[in-house]
Amino acid sequence: MKNLNTFAEFGLEPKVLQAVTELGFEEATPIQAKSIPLALEGRDLIGQAQTGTGKTAAFGLPLINKIAKEEERIVALIMTPTRELAIQVAEEIGKLARFKGTRSLPIYGGQDIVRQIRALKKKPQIIIGTPGRLLDHINRKTIKLDDVQTVVLDEADEMLDMGFMDDIQSILKLVPAERQTMLFSATMPSNIQKLAQQFLKNPEHVSVIPKQVSAPLIDQSYIEVHERQKFDGLTRLLDMESPELAIVFGRTKRRVDELAEALHMRGYSADGLHGDLSQNQRDAVMRKFRDGSIDVLVATDVAARGLDVSGVTHVVNFDLPQDPESYVHRIGRTGRAGKEGAAWSFVTPRELDHLHFIERITRHKITRKPLPSLAEAIEGKQRITAERFIELVEAGDLNEYKGMAIQLLEQYDSVNLLAAAFKLITGEKNDKANIELTPEEPIRVKRRNPDIRSSGRKPSGYGNRTGGSGGSGGSGGYRRDSREGGNRGGYNSGSSSKGGYNKEGGRDSYRSSADRKPRPSSSGSSSRPPKRTEDN
Ligand SMILES: Nc1ncnc2c1ncn2[C@@H]1O[C@H](COP(=O)(O)OP(=O)(O)OP(=O)(O)O)[C@@H](O)[C@H]1O
Numbered sequence: 001m002k003n004l005n006t007f008a009e010f011g012l013e014p015k016v017l018q019a020v021t022e023l024g025f026e027e028a029t030p031i032q033a034k035s036i037p038l039a040l041e042g043r044d045l046i047g048q049a050q051t052g053t054g055k056t057a058a059f060g061l062p063l064i065n066k067i068a069k070e071e072e073r074i075v076a077l078i079m080t081p082t083r084e085l086a087i088q089v090a091e092e093i094g095k096l097a098r099f100k101g102t103r104s105l106p107i108y109g110g111q112d113i114v115r116q117i118r119a120l121k122k123k124p125q126i127i128i129g130t131p132g133r134l135l136d137h138i139n140r141k142t143i144k145l146d147d148v149q150t151v152v153l154d155e156a157d158e159m160l161d162m163g164f165m166d167d168i169q170s171i172l173k174l175v176p177a178e179r180q181t182m183l184f185s186a187t188m189p190s191n192i193q194k195l196a197q198q199f200l201k202n203p204e205h206v207s208v209i210p211k212q213v214s215a216p217l218i219d220q221s222y223i224e225v226h227e228r229q230k231f232d233g234l235t236r237l238l239d240m241e242s243p244e245l246a247i248v249f250g251r252t253k254r255r256v257d258e259l260a261e262a263l264h265m266r267g268y269s270a271d272g273l274h275g276d277l278s279q280n281q282r283d284a285v286m287r288k289f290r291d292g293s294i295d296v297l298v299a300t301d302v303a304a305r306g307l308d309v310s311g312v313t314h315v316v317n318f319d320l321p322q323d324p325e326s327y328v329h330r331i332g333r334t335g336r337a338g339k340e341g342a343a344w345s346f347v348t349p350r351e352l353d354h355l356h357f358i359e360r361i362t363r364h365k366i367t368r369k370p371l372p373s374l375a376e377a378i379e380g381k382q383r384i385t386a387e388r389f390i391e392l393v394e395a396g397d398l399n400e401y402k403g404m405a406i407q408l409l410e411q412y413d414s415v416n417l418l419a420a421a422f423k424l425i426t427g428e429k430n431d432k433a434n435i436e437l438t439p440e441e442p443i444r445v446k447r448r449n450p451d452i453r454s455s456g457r458k459p460s461g462y463g464n465r466t467g468g469s470g471g472s473g474g475s476g477g478y479r480r481d482s483r484e485g486g487n488r489g490g491y492n493s494g495s496s497s498k499g500g501y502n503k504e505g506g507r508d509s510y511r512s513s514a515d516r517k518p519r520p521s522s523s524g525s526s527s528r529p530p531k532r533t534e535d536n
């Protein structure tokens with residue numbers, strides 16, 4: 001099949017094409033070039049391509065193209081694992097549908113259901129939702145899926161990991177069998193195949209996987225640190241690198257809260273994002289991050305999937321993620337849409353094995369770098385300040401300040417004066433603020449079945465490793481103890497038993513937190529990963 005590269009060649013209708021042009025997309029990305037023609041033919045698809053390569057438009061454009069303007073029923077359903085993603089995909093679909101006027105609506109937990117019901121009365125044609133809240137509406141009969149012709153599962157593997165299998169099954173049973181189903185993600189672990197077999201008809205696998213899974217424009221480094229050095233390491237890194245926008249990933253909700261608070265105390269404009277925040281709080285944090293009023297977003301894996309915020313120049317894994325997949329998705333928040341990005345990971349000595357495991361699975365070398373020195377941090381701050389000085393000088397418009405400058409220059413040396421200005425501006429943020437974070441346990445290598453690449457080829461040596469040094473944890477199972485939610489050590493899932501999912505824990509996070517207690521740790525014999533509740 002010839003790969004089409006310009007959007008005009010796809011035969012999209014003019015109003016859809018107009019939106020693409022307006023958005024400034026010149027060329028289709030490889031995944032778009034491969035998927036769009038097949039999707040337009042009505043084929044079922046499994047689409048895999050690196051983070052930030054335009055998968056949303058790859059399914060969004062054919063979808064919008066196919067929906068008749070005068071349609072009054074819900075004819076398309078897009079499912080996403082998290083609320084933020086539902087909102088973002090809805091926004092992108094909204095942009096792509098701008099000229100055609102296709103109506104879409106995001107539906108997710110945490111948002112006032114009455115308001116959603118009101119919005120549903122306006123006859124949306126595309127629903128973009130998280131599985132739990134969708135089911136709620138289906139049960140209330142406020143959403144009817146009888147006329148759905150196209151279903152998209154975005155980040156399908158994450159939805160399975162979060163325990164949405166049952167919900168997805170229940171939902172798909174209500175969609176007519178005569179439909180088109182598409183499944184997209186950057187990573188495709190083996191459980192996806194099962195889902196695909198069950199719900200897709202003769203699907204075309206469309207994958208754009210170069211040698212490595214993560215996006216090529218991300219410069220990946222790691223710093224070996226002790227747990228207690230991490231915070232100072234982070235502030236030095238931020239000072240040295242001066243990111244435009246940075247996302248710092250922490251392992252748990254507590255970690256994120258503490259870290260955001262600590263950064264704040266040191267004078268950084270940072271805020272935390274995790275699943276215990278109300279939807280309003282989460283929306284507010286994302287808004288501030290998108291408009292640049294905060295420049296460091298500290299987050300649990302909630303923000304790791306699919307989120308597309310332009311200007312994210314740096315991702316820092318303050319704590320290493322458990323899975324290679326998470327690593328790929330986390331660092332994929334930078335280096336998007338052809339831009340460059342930097343990913344830094346803090347690795348404690350006991351986690352070095354785990355880092356090498358991630359390197360092997362992602363087939364990408366992660367370069368070791370030293371902890372930035374204080375001098376480098378200070379120099380970084382001064383460099384940025386100098387750049388700002390120069391911008392201001394070049395912009396002119398300094399008349400109000402010149403009088404005092406002239407006065408001072410008559411009495412003092414110009415170098416000393418400028419140095420004093422630097423000191424004043426870049427000098428100690430509240431470095432005295434005493435910061436102590438609760439330490440996190442190191443991550444250890446776990447045996448599991450990641451199949452991060454759809455080819456199913458496993459790098460040699462893979463799967464034979466047991467944990468690093470010492471300690472707790474089943475040696476055979478892949479113990480998913482890194483997810484937020486505090487259920488550390490609470491459950492084991494045998495490496496091949498990802499099929500069943502725990503329904504406990506509450507589906508929607510608008511429920512009271514009492515409904516969302518993690519499973520007690522005595523239930524370690526269960527092979528079912530508990531559903532992560534915060535995102536629905
Ligand atoms: N053909 C294109 N040319 C330029 N930019 C594009 C093109 N297609 C999409 N984009 C932009 O690229 C960015 C990333 O797209 P998108 O979020 O769909 O990536 P993704 O592949 O879904 O990534 P992830 O795996 O993280 O979910 C978006 O801001 C989108 O508007």
Ligand SMILES: [Mg+2]
Nearest residue numbers: 055056154306
């Ligand atoms: Mg995406």
